[in-house]
Amino acid sequence: MKNILDRNQNKAEEVRSLLKARKVMMINIISSPGAGKTTLLERTCELMSGEVSIGVIEGDVTTDRDAQRLKKYNIPIVAINTEGGCHLDSHSIFKAIEHFDLDAIDLLFVENVGNLICPSQFDLGETFKLAVVSTAEGDDKPAKYPMLFSEARAVILNKTDLIPYTNFNMDSFMADITAINPRITIIKTSAIRGEGLEKWSVWLRTQLEQFSAG
Ligand SMILES: Nc1nc2c(ncn2[C@@H]2O[C@H](COP(=O)(O)OP(=O)(O)OP(=O)(O)O)[C@@H](O)[C@H]2O)c(=O)[nH]1
Ligand SMILES: [Mg+2]
Numbered sequence: 001m002k003n004i005l006d007r008n009q010n011k012a013e014e015v016r017s018l019l020k021a022r023k024v025m026m027i028n029i030i031s032s033p034g035a036g037k038t039t040l041l042e043r044t045c046e047l048m049s050g051e052v053s054i055g056v057i058e059g060d061v062t063t064d065r066d067a068q069r070l071k072k073y074n075i076p077i078v079a080i081n082t083e084g085g086c087h088l089d090s091h092s093i094f095k096a097i098e099h100f101d102l103d104a105i106d107l108l109f110v111e112n113v114g115n116l117i118c119p120s121q122f123d124l125g126e127t128f129k130l131a132v133v134s135t136a137e138g139d140d141k142p143a144k145y146p147m148l149f150s151e152a153r154a155v156i157l158n159k160t161d162l163i164p165y166t167n168f169n170m171d172s173f174m175a176d177i178t179a180i181n182p183r184i185t186i187i188k189t190s191a192i193r194g195e196g197l198e199k200w201s202v203w204l205r206t207q208l209e210q211f212s213a214g
């Protein structure tokens, strides 16, 4: 395991310096299956693709359905079928980025395989990790799977529209997450209803400005 992670880390550093040289900010999106990663990408393309050049790497275990969902935005997309693999690694990202014209992209999203555990162990060379959790999963997920939340720069709490139908406890969620990572940005969204997406796009623009300022 240590050898695998060491090799992954070396390649991730290669990806990171390549993307930095080409001024591409890469966001590694990690969540459990169905939290709303692809829906968030759809909304983000609708909100920002006019002003920011977006590219997407879609990691999927058996299908290319998420890549198909994003085709309507006419953005460059590379689909990685992990053939059963439960996470992406930096070697597959290195191969995928060869297919992009990096000079024509400002923001590269990676939708990782839906899984809260091992994707957070594999550095892909991203600028930062973005965690997505949905209210329907329960408020205890950060406490039970702290690794992702300790590393992520921000967490999207999605499906806020479902709160009335669940026992989701916002106070408990907020307390757990800030105990794990006091600096994390928390953005509440309903990607279906469009709530919170303005705040998300403002935050994203700030990250892009900071990244391009070095
Ligand atoms: N009620 C509600 N449903 C949502 C919201 N966001 C996404 N969904 C629904 O949740 C389901 C899963 O959303 P996806 O965006 O496919 O989730 P994902 O994280 O990409 O899923 P995987 O790629 O399979 O891991 C879909 O049926 C979405 O329509 C939301 O804010 N509220
Ligand atoms: Mg998806």
Ligand SMILES: [Zn+2]
Residues within 6 Å of the ligand: 085, 086, 087, 118, 119
């Ligand atoms: Zn895995």
